[in-house]
Amino acid sequence: MSRVRHGEKKVLARETPVQDKPPTDTPPADLVILGARQVVLCDPGKPDGIGVVEGGAVAVRGELIAAVGPAFAIMALIGAQTRIVDARGGIVAPGLVDCHTHLIFEGDRSSEYFHRTQGLDDEGLVAAGLVWGVPASRAINAGLPVERLAEAALRRARSMLALGTTTIETKSGYGLDHDSDLASLEAARLVEEVTGVEIVGTYLGAHARPRDGAARYLDQMIADTIPAVAERGLAEFCDVYVDPDVFTVEECRRVLAAAADVGLAAKLHTDARVNVGGARLAAEMKAASVDHGNMLSDDDLRALADAGTSVAFFPGFDWAVGHPRPVNARRFACSGINVALATDLCPVCWHLSQQMSMGFACRLSGMSPEEALLGVTLNAAKAIRRDARIGSITPGKQADLVVFDVPDFRQLAFRFGSNAAAVVIKKGRVLVDATRLNPRDEQ
Ligand SMILES: [Zn+2]
Secondary structure (H helix, E strand, O other): OOOOOHHHHHHHHHHOOOOOOOOOOOOOOOEEEEOOOEEEOOOOOOOOOOOEEEOEEEEEEOOEEEEEEEHHHHHOOOOOOOEEEEOOOOEEEEOEEEEEEOOOOOOOOHHHHHHHHOOOOHHHHHHOOOOOHHHHHHHHHOOOOHHHHHHHHHHHHHHHHHOOEEEEEEEOOOOOOHHHHHHHHHHHHHHHHHHOOEEEEEEEEEOOOOOOOOHHHHHHHHHHHHHHHHHOOOOOEEEEEEOOOOEOHHHHHHHHHHHHHOOOEEEEEEOOOOOOOHHHHHHHOOOOEEEEOOOOOHHHHHHHHHHOOEEEEOHHHHHHHOOOOOOOHHHHHHOOOOEEEOOOOEOOEOOOOHHHHHHHHHHHHOOOHHHHHHHOOHHHHHHOOOOOOOOOOOOOOEOOEEEEOOOOHHHHHOOOOOOOEEEEEEOOEEEEEHHHOOOOOOO
């Protein structure tokens, strides 16, 4: 197991914002996590680049983090009613943030996945007469009622929560019509109410190009759907798929400008297979994020960094579709851009685990374990513009916390294919406690 050296330990402890002796009128914490080998703040401003507090503890009051620091200091905040969570020698990290998913869908496209594993690419699927991609999902999803869509997504959302994901961004876009898009975003709200997972809605009407041409569809989107989404508060972002055979840069500019007029911030699926200039538009429009980005040029990266636009990439998706050019995250990291990691969960990429995303990112995309953990926490929160509230263990931020049953945070990116999340806390409430199912093995 990796530990900080003796001298470093003192520095880390001294830098931690905590009262050594709280004043007597400080109310006790509602919840305290003790027994952790590491608390990982996910604060890139710390000397070690991520903020590991060896032997640290965390106190929660209400929905917020009250204090974090050495266990002896946090123990002073324990009162008669304080709930103690025993981390059992594991680590405490911020709740994971999945900043790009298509959580709400019915049906799966596993047959498409297996055709791809057998060597068929997009052209091969067409030549074989197979309907694939968003049109295949549309045939199943268009016109489904809100409850049915929510039911289809609930089990996935619960699994994601059990894997440590406490915030999920999700997009509409499988019905390709006004009512289906609204139903998808309303279903997402229902999933939030039922599971307690925080949902961030994104309107993605421009997900696939209608066969009968885009002009009328885009006109209706701009005149009716975007205003309706904003009026009902169903989304914070508007996303457009900009790629050959989908939407053009100019069409995207029109949609995102209309969305900006009603307060929806921009996101783009773009430059995934070909560099079509989507990133340059994203920088020009100060988009929140460019997503995929496999083909981004060095000039694109500089423009995005200057604009404060994040890049979110999906090594699990690249793996699932056999992308010929998976993202090289080292290029991103060197450009000074905010780099976020997500699953891109969708009907052809049934990928729920941000722990697994970390494993993919290190092995396939050249990230360090520190970069990968920041990618699924603070950097993912920045990509959905919630970093002032979530993404790091900082007093005053929302108490979204996960106890992982690993001795060192780097193990999260190493033990791929397993679930290390033991206790998942959202807004100060314990929503998952796997330790009750796994009584402690005394060592
Ligand atoms: Zn996507």
